[in-house]
Amino acid sequence: MQIVRVHDELLDGTLRTHQFGGVRVAVVKGEGPRELIRPGRRVAPAGEGVLRVLRPLTGAVWVVQDGRHGTVRAPQLICLDSTRPYKASMPENFRLVDVTVAHRLVGLTADEAASFTARPWTGAEGLAALLSSLLEGLGRHGREVETAVDLLGGSVVGLTAALFSERMREFAEDPRIARQALMLQVQSYVRARLAEPGLNAETVARSHHVSLRYLQKVFQEHGISPARWIRDERLARCRTELADPHLDHLPVALIGERAGLYGASHFSRLFRDRYGITPREYRKERGTP
Template sequence: MTIASVVEVVSTTTADPACRFDQWEDQVKRTCGTLQVLGDRDRFDGGCIMTCSLGDVRVSMISADPHTVIRQEHVASREGGHVYVAAPLQGSTKLSQDGTDVTVETGDVVAFDSSRPYTLCMPERFQMVAVRAPHRSLGLTPQSTQAVTASPWNGKTGVGALAVHTFAALGAHLLELEAAAIEPLGVTINGLITTLFAERLRSAAVDPLAARRLLMLRICSFAKEHLGDCGLSPATLARRYNISLRYLQVLFAEQGTSPAKWIRDERLARLRADLTEPRYDHLTVAALGERWGLVDASQVSRLFRMKYGVTPRDFRRMRNEAVAA
């Protein structure tokens, strides 16, 4: 089974020409949140967004006529914000954030943070792959991303080239992928983003703050790859990175959480993602919890309800009812 059924494709090219820009504006806001969308309504011929969630990571292939999107205010969220990593495959893109203005050429890569004001201008017909990852999964905060935003990676060499080729291939073949690829692909793409950011932070590692952010990226990347290991704990992370448990707690405190809570929240997020998948309906909640290291079945329901407001069984039932409606 391919993931085509979970890929959302929205296009305005077949709509009434007089309504195409309005429809595009609505779709951009629905996909990306509260934004101002500016463009030439009379010349806007259409656009298409193909979007798929790969666990925590969301991949979008976007093609459209020239327009500009603006986020004017800081955005706060209970679950935290997101970082976008974008690769223009056709046409250049102009990004403004944190007092920096850059032009991102075709084939390069750039990051921006959706929780802070930014302007993204596409002055010509374009195609772009945009990958969105939550701050929490990267071990970052909106403040700590300023070291990596609005500063493009060269897409012709090194990890920048690897990212461009990976994103382009992912966007081009999204509809062909097997459903079983969703989880490992999400982990792989998250790891690639981590590698991009680590390269940028490593160059500034003489700065103690940058060094701590780099260490957090590495710790969170390793932890995400081993969530299914019930032995994963703050103590094992501290031993692996040869730091004290106290210093590990300080690192996570800078992100507004603790290592134990971060691990638990990541495991619950994976469980929640599994409960949205019909292909796992034959598995019990306890079995799904065990996949992600939640081995105490008596605690899974309580923790899930504390996090999401409903029990896992009620969450699954509501999903089934929504599909049937």
């Protein structure tokens, strides 16, 4: 990314970041006018793309991407995508929350994410209001957050995915979009219920009023089965908690149970098959005594 300054002024400002599981939250404060530019030559040809959701706390943010131009102020939200060129401008003194989340965490491809870029969300009602309020709280009190970082990350991801799903339904009644909206709804639903031992593909399909075969078809478009995706999400939650020193007081088996993986040997085998190392070894190599 290029940061463009006005004339020869110094880029005075502050940046504070927090990692909540698979989500990065940055609180940025600076004096405008400023521009953040991602030119085409700086877009990597390969690698996992990310979505960036911006929530102004003070000041305004102008975003240009995918042929659209959107302007937001608190409590509004706006989205950028790292896989294509964009420009974000802050015309005055500003303070904002910048959330970075991988496409895979919200169940979107880069092409699908193009439907959301540079489109303001009101931030005053519905799911957008919930996400806006959460980001405002992180912006104001993020420095004080020391525990439950994975749960906070899960909340941000879940609300973001649900918000994209809600917006997707507004765009068209195309069957492909309907399937993608269902995918986002399912992912948000599952992440909120990982600890439930009865959570599986059948119960998920039933709760969303679709057949198991249809649910499998939706996931097949993303190269995975719903059962495998649920298992991988459980293991990813466990790995995040094993890496968190604030959770070192919890036995390894309990870490598995918190994500719905019951039985110490069963959990250990699944974790080793997925990551090539047992949960206990993973925690020890992270540096836990």
